[in-house]
């Protein structure tokens with residue numbers, strides 16, 4: 326597949342107003358132009374401007390590219406797309422767009438029964454593990470708090486994030502839609518909200534994780550699964566005054582110790598809210 330980031334960003338120009346139909350001549354008056362039309366459904370309209378939303382979009386082009394590149398030229402990352410129909414037939418992302426094609430682009434869309442047609446995604450999103458981009462540190466911690474496996478580093482480059490997705494099959498969480506357009510990023514989600522607690526709720530809802538939450542089972546700092554530990558194992562790592570509590574958890578990677586301290590109630594309240602809102 327073509328790496329979009331290595332191409333000129335706009336290989337196709339938008340059809341000027343009033344030239345939605347085939348004119349027969351290109352802008353230079355010599356080469357014949359091809360025309361394809363695109364329609365985006367449901368949440369994919371989040372990526373379009375108000376003017377473009379829910380309308381048929383026309384693209385003129387002289388060289389056909391992959392349908393992935395065409396879709397992303399509208400600002401819609403391929404990771405948000407679950408099904409592409411061309412003239413009513415499902416295609417994969419490598420399909421080369423031809424003159425006269427009518428392209429329908431659907432998001433992950435549960436109410437639409439598309440079980441009988443093949444989707445563009447190579448594998449279903451099972452075994453959900455995440456990698457969060459550098460701007461989503463709070464969301465990463467909240468997801469860990471809820472028990473999900475999240476990789477996060479505050480200095481990871483875009484290329485490193487893309488490699489983690491490709492190598493480990495993780496879902497990339499980001500607010501940067503252009504990061505999701507990289508070809509090696511086959512699983513990703515563009516986080517709409519800017520507020521961390523709302524982001525947590527959004528991700529739990531989007532991936533239907535309400536029933537998979539395992540609160541307080543992972544290290545918030547490094548994401549490792551915690552182990553139960555007795556007082557003797559943790560006594561040198563906790564402040565005086567917590568001895569009376571007997572439920573400790575220890576991170577085997579970074580040695581951080583967790584117990585039901587003052588933050589615990591607040592965190593439990595947050596997770597209860599997410600669970601209630603997501604169900």
Ligand SMILES: [Zn+2]
Nearest residue numbers: 544547576579
């Ligand atoms: Zn840790």
